[in-house]
Amino acid sequence: MILLTLLEKSGELGLYYINQAGRMVIFLLHVIISTFKLPYYKVSNITKQIYIIGSLSIFVIVFTGAFTGMVLGLQGYNTLKKFGSEGLLGSAVALSLIRELGPVLAALMVTGRAGSAICAEIGIMRNSEQIDALECMAIDPHKYIMAPKFIATIFSMPLLTAIFNVVGIFGGYIVGVKLLGASEGSYFTSMYRDVEFQDVYMGFVKSLCFGLLIVWICAAKGFYVHYERTGGFGAEGVSRVTTYAVVLTSVSILVSDYFITSLLL
Amino acid sequence: MNTEPIIQLIDIKKGFGPQQVLKGINLSIYEGKTTVIVGESGKGKSLIIKHILGLIKPDSGKVFVFGKDLNKMSGKELKEIRSYFGVLFQNAALFDSMTVFDNVALPLRERTRASEGDIAGIVNEKLKLMDLEGSNEKFPAQLSGGMRKRVGLARALVLNPRIVFFDEPTTGLDVAKSNEIYRVFFRTQTKLGYTAVIVSHDVPKIFKLADYVALLHDGIIQDCLPPEDFQTSDNPFIREFVEKTMGLIYESEEVEG
Numbered sequence: 386m387i388l389l390t391l392l393e394k395s396g397e398l399g400l401y402y403i404n405q406a407g408r409m410v411i412f413l414l415h416v417i418i419s420t421f422k423l424p425y426y427k428v429s430n431i432t433k434q435i436y437i438i439g440s441l442s443i444f445v446i447v448f449t450g451a452f453t454g455m456v457l458g459l460q461g462y463n464t465l466k467k468f469g470s471e472g473l474l475g476s477a478v479a480l481s482l483i484r485e486l487g488p489v490l491a492a493l494m495v496t497g498r499a500g501s502a503i504c505a506e507i508g509i510m511r512n513s514e515q516i517d518a519l520e521c522m523a524i525d526p527h528k529y530i531m532a533p534k535f536i537a538t539i540f541s542m543p544l545l546t547a548i549f550n551v552v553g554i555f556g557g558y559i560v561g562v563k564l565l566g567a568s569e570g571s572y573f574t575s576m577y578r579d580v581e582f583q584d585v586y587m588g589f590v591k592s593l594c595f596g597l598l599i600v601w602i603c604a605a606k607g608f609y610v611h612y613e614r615t616g617g618f619g620a621e622g623v624s625r626v627t628t629y630a631v632v633l634t635s636v637s638i639l640v641s642d643y644f645i646t647s648l649l650l
Numbered sequence: 651m652n653t654e655p656i657i658q659l660i661d662i663k664k665g666f667g668p669q670q671v672l673k674g675i676n677l678s679i680y681e682g683k684t685t686v687i688v689g690e691s692g693k694g695k696s697l698i699i700k701h702i703l704g705l706i707k708p709d710s711g712k713v714f715v716f717g718k719d720l721n722k723m724s725g726k727e728l729k730e731i732r733s734y735f736g737v738l739f740q741n742a743a744l745f746d747s748m749t750v751f752d753n754v755a756l757p758l759r760e761r762t763r764a765s766e767g768d769i770a771g772i773v774n775e776k777l778k779l780m781d782l783e784g785s786n787e788k789f790p791a792q793l794s795g796g797m798r799k800r801v802g803l804a805r806a807l808v809l810n811p812r813i814v815f816f817d818e819p820t821t822g823l824d825v826a827k828s829n830e831i832y833r834v835f836f837r838t839q840t841k842l843g844y845t846a847v848i849v850s851h852d853v854p855k856i857f858k859l860a861d862y863v864a865l866l867h868d869g870i871i872q873d874c875l876p877p878e879d880f881q882t883s884d885n886p887f888i889r890e891f892v893e894k895t896m897g898l899i900y901e902s903e904e905v906e907g
Contacts, residue, residue, distance in 0.1 A: 427759075506747075514743035521703055522809075523732040524760045 439541030454556025
């Protein structure tokens with residue numbers, strides 16, 4: 386008996402997750418198709434989203450970027466000094482930022498700041514019947530609400546990552562060169578010498594992929610809040626689904642980071 | 651009168667888990683008329699409307715709108731059908747991050763090619779019809795319940811729909827406010843001539859507006875009759891409903907008006 390219930394429960398759970406995954410994929414396809422469908426967008430819809438998702442994230446990106454670069458300078462200098470290769474500090478900081486830390490950390494920050502907001506906003510729209518209202522007005526929510534958010538996030542992520550990288554490199558410069566006394570000339574020359582187009586390209590691809598992951602998971606979770614297994618109704622439902630979306634996005638970013646790296650190396 | 655119904659539900663069944671909510675709904679709605687669906691709370695009245703709107707798919711049964719099967723339509727056809735609909739949701743479902751003006755203007759902006767000047771003209775006219783002049787720049791959260799419903803109604807009517815659905819238009823409003831909604835409803839229907847489907851608890855007042863009254867009881871539409879016939883019907887459930895809601899006004903909690 387217990388075994389049967391256990392089997393039944395796990396089957397139920399399995400079905401639930403397969404359903405969820407299916408919905409997410411259909412959601413993504415819907416958004417992609419509607420993005421390219423006429424009529425085209427009001428520019429103001431997209432610029433508003435770029436402002437909310439991109440511009441408003443700049444402060445937190447600069448702040449975290451600076452400190453990430455600074456700690457890289459600190460750690461890098463002390464480690465490299467052991468081998469007598471402080472001269473490589475510039476390329477060490479730049480490479481770790483451009484290839485790895487920049488895209489990942491920027492994506493995690495944007496998930497926390499903008500992804501959670503996307504999920505909560507859409508979840509509330511769903512729960513207060515605003516999405517039903519749109520559908521009844523024959524306005525496709527995929528196009529009207531989702532597509533501008535998708536475009537804005539995918540557009541903003543590489544730019545935010547670039548800002549993160551530049552600020553980080555200067556953070557490393559301030560700590561490594563100005564505070565600890567590594568050579569200024571070799572900090573930048575080693576960077577010019579060792580950073581190749583391939584590295585920047587990898588960072589760029591990552592930031593695009595992470596941007597898509599963030600907006601996809603967060604928007605879909607909010608959009609399907611009423612299907613949540615734990616009950617997606619009311620304010621609590623939205624808060625639960627937002628937490629879940631942020632966790633899921635962060636995990637997916639780190640997991641996909643490994644696979645993208647292994648593909649591009 | 652055109653005798654072909656514009657909306658027809660045939661044997662609609664819908665359940666959630668073990669609970670069977672709709673057990674075979676049959677209902678016809680005629681053009682230009684006002685059909686009121688009454689019945690106890692939480693028994694699936696709003697669900698019927700959601701089936702007609704295509705927001706929910708039935709477990710079995712068919713929904714015909716303008717003679718076409720709703721569940722066999724492509725997304726494009728459904729969109730076209732919906733463009734004839736106006737909906738006033740139970741909680742008005744206004745876009746809470748937009749002003750009153752933008753809420754009412756949204757269908758025009760997204761669905762028509764009207765210029766901003768024309769849009770402003772139409773929106774202001776509709777808001778005037780609802781006695782809402784001067785609230786253009788307010789947000790839904792700054793409005794009273796009655797005003798919110800009127801904004802919802804203005805938004806539902808802005809594209810001159812052929813069929814308007816009202817999901818409990820007066821629930822939660824005091825007597826004066828609900829009378830006001832009825833007056834607005836009557837005024838706009840006379841002016842615009844739309845077909846109305848109303849889900850309501852507000853018996854007997856709603857009988858004044860209705861051309862047909864349908865009782866939902868036990869997952870089935872017991873009957874759909876003109877108000878006079880409804881009140882004298884032999885159907886035991888209808889009789890019970892009429893007695894309960896219209897008999898002992900001072901002791902009945904269900905009479906809000």
